[in-house]
Amino acid sequence: MNARMSAAPISPVASSSPECSFPDRVATWAERSLMLEIETWPKPGLVSHVDTGSHTDMDADTFRRSAIALRPYFAALVAAGMRNASMTVLRKIGLRAERAMLSATGGVNTHRGAIFGVGLFCAAAGLREAGLVDARGTLGAVVRRRWGREILAGPRLPDSHGEMAGTRYGAGGARQEAAQGFPSVYAIGLPALRDAQSLAPGHDEAARVQACFTLIATVEDTNLLHRGGAEGLRFAQQAAQAFLDNGGVGDPAWEQCAGRIHQAFVRRRLSPGGSADLLAMSVFAMELERWPSDGSTVEVE
Numbered sequence: 001m002n003a004r005m006s007a008a009p010i011s012p013v014a015s016s017s018p019e020c021s022f023p024d025r026v027a028t029w030a031e032r033s034l035m036l037e038i039e040t041w042p043k044p045g046l047v048s049h050v051d052t053g054s055h056t057d058m059d060a061d062t063f064r065r066s067a068i069a070l071r072p073y074f075a076a077l078v079a080a081g082m083r084n085a086s087m088t089v090l091r092k093i094g095l096r097a098e099r100a101m102l103s104a105t106g107g108v109n110t111h112r113g114a115i116f117g118v119g120l121f122c123a124a125a126g127l128r129e130a131g132l133v134d135a136r137g138t139l140g141a142v143v144r145r146r147w148g149r150e151i152l153a154g155p156r157l158p159d160s161h162g163e164m165a166g167t168r169y170g171a172g173g174a175r176q177e178a179a180q181g182f183p184s185v186y187a188i189g190l191p192a193l194r195d196a197q198s199l200a201p202g203h204d205e206a207a208r209v210q211a212c213f214t215l216i217a218t219v220e221d222t223n224l225l226h227r228g229g230a231e232g233l234r235f236a237q238q239a240a241q242a243f244l245d246n247g248g249v250g251d252p253a254w255e256q257c258a259g260r261i262h263q264a265f266v267r268r269r270l271s272p273g274g275s276a277d278l279l280a281m282s283v284f285a286m287e288l289e290r291w292p293s294d295g296s297t298v299e300v301e
């Protein structure tokens with residue numbers, strides 16, 4: 001099936017409507033970033049508008065329902081950021097968002113990692129907009145400076161997949177990524193999205209595929225460790241790197257090549273959910289970093 005033909009329409013961004021509040025505008029973009037992640041194929045082992053990858057309990061519609069249900073919680077996180085809320089407050093909103101996700105999907109975990117990452121970006125956008133504290137720099141830098149310590153010190157879920165991967169393989173997972181200011185977004189995802197404009201001009205879905213493979217090649221994804229162990233992580237990183245070494249989406253046969261790697265992940269039941277979340281966050285940041293409150297240029301570290 002042709003990936004572009006089957007893509008569902010995405011609601012227009014509200015950023016152009018002046019009557020829309022700042023939290024609503026940011027939350028609209030957060031929802032759209034999650035939609036754009038789903039409307040990206042081929043992503044190795046992951047759910048998209050074309051197929052369900054290595055998953056049997058969810059499809060693109062499950063993700064779309066989840067993204068729609070999350071929008072009010074993203075707006076609440078922006079508003080909390082505008083009040084300079086503590087991590088304890090953000091966490092409560094995040095946990096309510098997780099419950100809304102489970103109710104929208106019939107109990108399936110579609111966006112747990114994305115609620116955490118995109119949610120923290122929403123709070124950072126609010127803090128930066130309000131200008132209450134030192135909120136210069138990228139959204140990632142704002143997260144690191146304002147909430148980094150609280151994220152690392154916060155309560156843990158002893159039986160979560162991430163915690164088990166941490167104990168067994170020493171992986172830092174989503175929490176460490178956040179506490180460091182999301183280096184995978186700023187050093188990997190965003191540059192890949194930008195560089196792909198010259199590899200496949202005007203083809204936004206191809207740019208997201210390129211960013212997805214670039215993230216998989218580098219990120220220590222606890223979802224891959226959980227399902228495939230160290231061997232699964234190594235296989236995924238090497239396969240993604242081989243795609244990039246072959247020219248990535250600049251190669252004329254890139255769709256077939258990416259499709260073959262996708263099938264190889266499915267045969268091994270591998271699913272790089274952390275990279276999918278970081279792709280959605282990179283799409284979100286690419287837009288939001290153009291919205292500095294004082295009209296100045298934001299330095300991307």
Ligand SMILES: CC(C)(COP(=O)(O)OP(=O)(O)OC[C@H]1O[C@@H](n2cnc3c(N)ncnc32)[C@H](O)[C@@H]1O)[C@@H](O)C(=O)NCCC(=O)NCCS
Nearest residue numbers: 090091094113119160162163173174177220221222273274
């Ligand atoms: C911190 C969370 C993500 C802990 O989850 P867990 O212990 O399972 O950690 P883990 O590292 O596996 O992350 C969970 C998800 O993050 C994604 N992920 C995996 N690896 C990575 C990585 N290297 N980098 C970023 N994201 C990753 C995956 O989608 C994964 O399913 C979280 O579920 C939690 O504590 N939620 C409470 C709500 C909250 O604090 N919200 C903050 C405000 S929004």
Ligand SMILES: Nc1ncnc2c1ncn2[C@@H]1O[C@H](COP(=O)(O)OP(=O)(O)OP(=O)(O)O)[C@@H](O)[C@H]1O
Nearest residue numbers: 046047109110111112113114223271273274276277
């Ligand atoms: N397009 C996507 N396809 C699959 N997973 C995704 C996608 N986008 C994000 N993810 C992330 O992957 C995670 C879901 O993966 P997975 O189903 O492996 O987790 P799990 O339910 O914790 O584990 P398992 O299914 O192995 O028991 C979610 O936290 C979600 O954030």
